[in-house]
Amino acid sequence: MSRWTNPDEWARLCSGASCVICLRGGPLNVLTELESSWLTLGEDSPMRGYCCLVFRRHAVELHDLTMDEGAAFMRDIQRVSRVLKPLTGAVKLNYEVHGNSLPHLHMHFFPRYVGDAFEGGPINPRAVTSPVYAPGELEALRQRLLAALGLAPGTG
Numbered sequence: 168m169s170r171w172t173n174p175d176e177w178a179r180l181c182s183g184a185s186c187v188i189c190l191r192g193g194p195l196n197v198l199t200e201l202e203s204s205w206l207t208l209g210e211d212s213p214m215r216g217y218c219c220l221v222f223r224r225h226a227v228e229l230h231d232l233t234m235d236e237g238a239a240f241m242r243d244i245q246r247v248s249r250v251l252k253p254l255t256g257a258v259k260l261n262y263e264v265h266g267n268s269l270p271h272l273h274m275h276f277f278p279r280y281v282g283d284a285f286e287g288g289p290i291n292p293r294a295v296t297s298p299v300y301a302p303g304e305l306e307a308l309r310q311r312l313l314a315a316l317g318l319a320p321g322t323g
């Protein structure tokens with residue numbers, strides 16, 4: 168069962184009319200605003216260092232972006248990617264674009280680690296049931312990520 172089985176609801180989500188991100192004015196757990204997207208990083212993460220880039224205007228598919236928007240989104244993706252890997256010590260970054268339940272363009276960044284629970288395969292976020300951060304660890308990571316992006320905390 169998914170939102171696809173209700174064509175009217177799916178059309179309202181895709182048009183933005185009932186998109187929770189647009190209705191709220193942005194996603195949850197925003198760390199900072201980049202050129203074309205919000206960078207989010209929250210407690211509810213399937214992997215240490217998981218973050219997400221959410222495009223700032225409502226769009227569903229990558230081909231919905233103008234060429235300039237696509238280039239700007241890619242600059243944001245590369246900017247985050249470039250700092251996230253060394254910051255987390257990840258052996259590899261995984262990038263995922265789905266939008267199957269929330270069709271507002273966003274890209275997930277999953278840092279992958281030697282010995283992580285999904286080594287050798289893709290991440291299954293639904294299989295992660297316990298917190299990945301110790302108390303205080305997330306806030307420290309948020310500050311380090313902002314600094315690595317060249318953004319002073321609180322000025323994003």
Ligand SMILES: [Zn+2]
Nearest residue numbers: 186189225271
């Ligand atoms: Zn939206």
